[in-house]
Amino acid sequence: MSVPHAKSLPKVFDSTTLTRARALAAETLRIEADAILALQQRLESDEGEAFARAVATLLDCSGRVVVSGIGKSGHIARKIASTLASTGTPALFVHAAEALHGDLGMITENDAMIAISYSGEAAEFLSIIPIVKRMGARLIAMTGNPASSLGQLADIHLNVHVDKEACPLNLAPTASSTATLALGDALAVALLDARGFREEDFARSHPGGALGRRLLTHVRDVMRKGDAIPAVKAETSLPQALGEISRKGMAMTAVVDDGFRVTGIFTDGDLRRLLETVQDFTRVRIADVMHANPRTIHPDQLAVEAVEIMEQFRINQLLVADGDGKLVGALHIHDLTRAKVI
Structure with a gap:
């Protein structure tokens, strides 16, 4: 579908509207960049100890890393699980709501769980977390509120608090989901390095890609x-x-x-x-x-x-x-x- 040329835009897309759209886009990126910068500063402070303990816990995990979330956090959790799996850390995504209806059986006592909920009060998690903990699986929570129910139940809490969302209404998860995704990437990279993961290992996880062909074809x-x-x-x-x-x-x-x-x-x-x-x-x-x-x-x-x-x-x-x-x-x-x- 072609985009109409600026000269033929409908009246709603007048120059004032387009100027505002560009300004909002720039502001969105600034807010999300600030959120990630704040995360960096927290990692370099005393809060970085929790991150280091999370890395050590995931390295010591003899099972798989189960990443779970619901709603927008579920989408972020799925991506983090995929990144972990492709960089040497066996991981899978479990939807928090589906866990209530049978998928909890995918989690074992040897696993570690990363539970993602910005509020830390998602009802689905509050129902399944006690069962996960009774199994003996370690729990890492990523929330924007350390005092939340999920934050308090977790063995390790990773704070992804943002001062405000990029959404003009300060409602839609934008800066918070970006910060959570970035922290998930930071975990994956730290684990990748700690495991001595190399190009050849990455290629084995991506045999269909260009790098896989280059490094696996003899x-x-x-x-x-x-x-x-x-x-x-x-x-x-x-x-x-x-x-x-x-x-x-x-x-x-x-x-x-x-x-x-x-x-x-x-x-x-x-x-x-x-x-x-x-x-x-x-x-x-x-x-x-x-x-x-x-x-x-x-x-x-x-x-x-x-x-x-x-x-x-x-x-x-x-x-x-x-x-x-x-x-x-x-x-x-x-x-x-x-x-x-x-």
Whole structure:
């Protein structure tokens, strides 16, 4: 759906209204930024001890981190659970209302629960928290009121109080939900660092993403194998080698010895250069015109390393050899493109 040009906006969208909209948007961002800055200052004060204890509790948790909320807090809780899970802390979201009707069975004594309610008085929580505590699960509350019922019941309370909401009516959760989400991210990052979570771990949690493909795809996963590998012996005539290049469609052929160890490579580029100097190809052996000791890569290396080699040396093909130098595969730049490594 296209947005109408400013000149054709309905009367309700006159210049005064648009100016006010921009001012309100800027004020919203300022209020929410101030809320996060206030959180930072609290973390750097004595209140930061509660945050440190929360991190230690979640690190010590032998079960899962159960993040729960209702309403807007439920949406924030779901996102925090997702961020924790994708950064090395097993976590799941449980809706506080659904917990009253059976989902409480998803929580065990080995779990830790993060209960999110800005008021700290959500009736659903006040019904389920006593049961959660009797199970033996640790309870971390995120509220805007440490003196609230939820704040008092919690083993650890994290204060997400904001001076005011960005909503002009000071009613809709805006600055408070932003602050809560930011504190959830802070927890996830602190836990990520404490666990020594690395790029490779992140990739395993995101195998479908670009980073996952780059860090989990190995050369052996994308290389051409067996009969698809163009290869000839050193004594092969150039015309025969050209036939191998045409059949295998990689614009090159490897040259191997009797043990199938790599001794050279001949490419379409070499052929074009050869046309300028050689008249009779029938008398030329591939050994006389190949590039000896070509660059190779091991099949267990990451495919992204093959990309780096190709880019560095401006080549489109790369031979794959094992530790003994035996030819086990071949890569074309198009293979890496199809695998979405590039």
